[in-house]
Amino acid sequence: MKTLSLFQFTAVTSFWFTALAGSQVALAAASASEAAAAPPYQVQEIQMPKGIAPEIGGLGFTPSGKLVVLTRRSGILTAVPTPDPAQMQWTRFSDQSLHNGNGLFVVSDREMLVSQMPELTRVIDHDGDGIADEYRTEASFNLSGAYHEVTAGPVPDGAGGFYIALNTASHSGFTFEHTRGRFSEVSRRGRNFASVEHRGWVMHWDVKTGLTPWAKGFRSPNGIQCGPDGAIWVTDNQGDFRTTNPLYHVRQGLFYGHPSSLVWDPEYIKNEPKRDPLKQPMAELDAMRTPAAVLFPYGFSRSPAEPLFDLTGGKFGPFAGQMLVADAAAPRIIRVMLEEVDGVRQGACVDFYSNNGLRNGSNRMAFSPDGTELYVGQTMREWAGAMEGLQRIKFNGGRVFEVLGMHLVKDGFEIEFTQPVDVGSGDKPESFSTETYWYEYSSSYGGPETRAQMTKPSAVRWSADRRKVALVYPQMMAQRVMRLTFSGLKSEAQPLAHSIAAYTINKLAK
Structure with a gap:
């Protein structure tokens, strides 16, 4: 065995200590680089209980911090969020199969308002055992029987009332022989139609006045939100009389472009009870309508759903006060930057989050109570892609360049x-x-x-x-x-x- 001299031993050990130190520096640098490059937002999957059809129609949080999930066919579930989403324990607040529930407002830990296709329902747990005891009809919505007559909202008006958006019917569905509400042969025509009263309208409801019409001219308004300043915002979907997907700033009494709902406006038919808006010249309808605040490029947003304002005060990144819009037909959430110019609301849109684990079908959203997570509920539509379930986008901090x-x-x-x-x-x-x-x-x-x-x-x-x-x-x-x-x-x-x-x-x- 060859023996190393002191000089040789010192040189060899010096080399290895230098190499080791260099490796540690390189590893530290690589770790720092990876940390710097780590994405600020991360999608996490949340598993729903077995036997539940995870088609999400509404999301919210109770004052105590429980997540509330309204499903379109499997009732209402609650869970306490956990850092590891796999550890969330679910309970059934309601096991009633609601009729296509597509809107939720959480009043308290024991009370919720739900919009179903046929009605606005107050769901109450009277005895505090975590299970609903009463389903009280607050308002009834008119129906022709078409699958397309879904709802959005309720969203609070800040004074004890709520706004709800009612979809028109689709020509690819059908109309029952016996409808709920007054029927109009005039408005049964067209690709999307309002053959029963107040379809294609935004409605207002409160305990004192009940359900009243508020604004008209909508086709498929699958999202409604009240902004921090009290302004009402509605998303609508591309289709007939909709060249692309719009975002509207909605004000009382105005017309927003889809004519079928006009037959239910007393002023419109005052002098001609069977006046047909589909026969009215486009130039006249154009002069009547209020334009969209934002027109989404079709590649940006294929089917806009619920809008939601970031009121987290910066806990979800640098976009406090701006609007996020879910997309029911693409793995994408859009960000909207609004302003007022010469008395008119308008603005810009830009991608916020797309792909990278996010599914198609995003329908409803809610921020966690601490503001660091955005819960996203998806629902299946055949034309949008068979995607459904519940996810959350977590803000990890870090550098955001946007x-x-x-x-x-x-x-x-x-x-x-x-x-x-x-x-x-x-x-x-x-x-x-x-x-x-x-x-x-x-x-x-x-x-x-x-x-x-x-x-x-x-x-x-x-x-x-x-x-x-x-x-x-x-x-x-x-x-x-x-x-x-x-x-x-x-x-x-x-x-x-x-x-x-x-x-x-x-x-x-x-």
């Missing part, structure tokens, strides 16, 4: 980012490729982007902190969507997470 705000100014946009943008990144107009187009109001089922043109800003001006950029355009026009594609923007070498934003211009900034 478009934070998009504000219309007189000569273009001021765009704000969540992080400073690197010097030399986004300094040229080519980094902000822009397409302008519009969706024409039409009776056809969906429609193309029209009057499309490519452009780019004529000037790019960054703020000193590189958090904001002013984009100046040669021309700004109302009744246009401007879709921006951000190319090559980086922050500390991190690319922008979502690189396309689309702003709907109804009014120009003055």
Whole structure:
């Protein structure tokens, strides 16, 4: 056996200690890099009990922190959330198979309001054993028998009342010989129709006045929400008289474009009881309607469902106060950046989360009481893809590089980012490729982007902190969507997470 000299031994051990130290430094650097690159949002799967059809129609939380899940066919379930979703223990608050429940408001640990196809129901646990004892009808909804006559809401009005959105019927369903509510032969025509009273309306209900019509002109409003300022927001779905998927700022008495519901407006039929809105010239209907606050590009949102405002105060990331919109036909949640221009609500949309474990069919959403998790309930629709179940998106913290705000100014946009943008990144107009187009109001089922043109800003001006950029355009026009594609923007070498934003211009900034 060969013996090493002291010099040789010292050299060898020095080499291995250096190599070991280097490996530890490299591992530490790799770990730090992985931590830095770890996504800020993570999808977690939540298993529902066996025997439950996991088609989610409503989500909410009780004051004590229990998750409440309304299913469309398997009653109401509750569970206390746990860090490991596999450990959640479920109980049946109601084992009644409700009639396609698609809206939930949690009043207390022992009381809930549920919208089913035929009615608004108050579900009460009187004795406190965790199981409902009473199902009280608060309001009845008219029905023709068509599968499409679902509901959205109830959402509170802030004064003890609630808003509920009622879908029209579909030509691919059928109408019963005996309907609930008054029937109109005039409004039985069309691809989507309102043959019974107040289909295609947003309704208001409270204990004193009961159910009253509030706004009209909706096709398939599968999402309704009351904003922090009391404004009512409704999503609708592409189809006849809907060239693409819209988000509406809804105000009392106004008409939102789908004409079938007009036969139930006393003012509309006052001088002609059998007036047929489908025979009215499109130009006249167009002049009557209130346009959408945001027109979602069809590739952005295939079937918008419930909108939800982020009121977590920053606990779910940097988007406090903004709106998230579920998509029932794509593995995607959209983020909406709203503002008021010349007295009109409008704004931009951008992807918030897509794919990466999120399923199709997202229908209803609710934030956890601590604000760090977004619960997402999916439901199956044949045309949207056979997806259903319950998931949650957890905010893990970390660095988020996104478009934070998009504000219309007189000569273009001021765009704000969540992080400073690197010097030399986004300094040229080519980094902000822009397409302008519009969706024409039409009776056809969906429609193309029209009057499309490519452009780019004529000037790019960054703020000193590189958090904001002013984009100046040669021309700004109302009744246009401007879709921006951000190319090559980086922050500390991190690319922008979502690189396309689309702003709907109804009014120009003055």
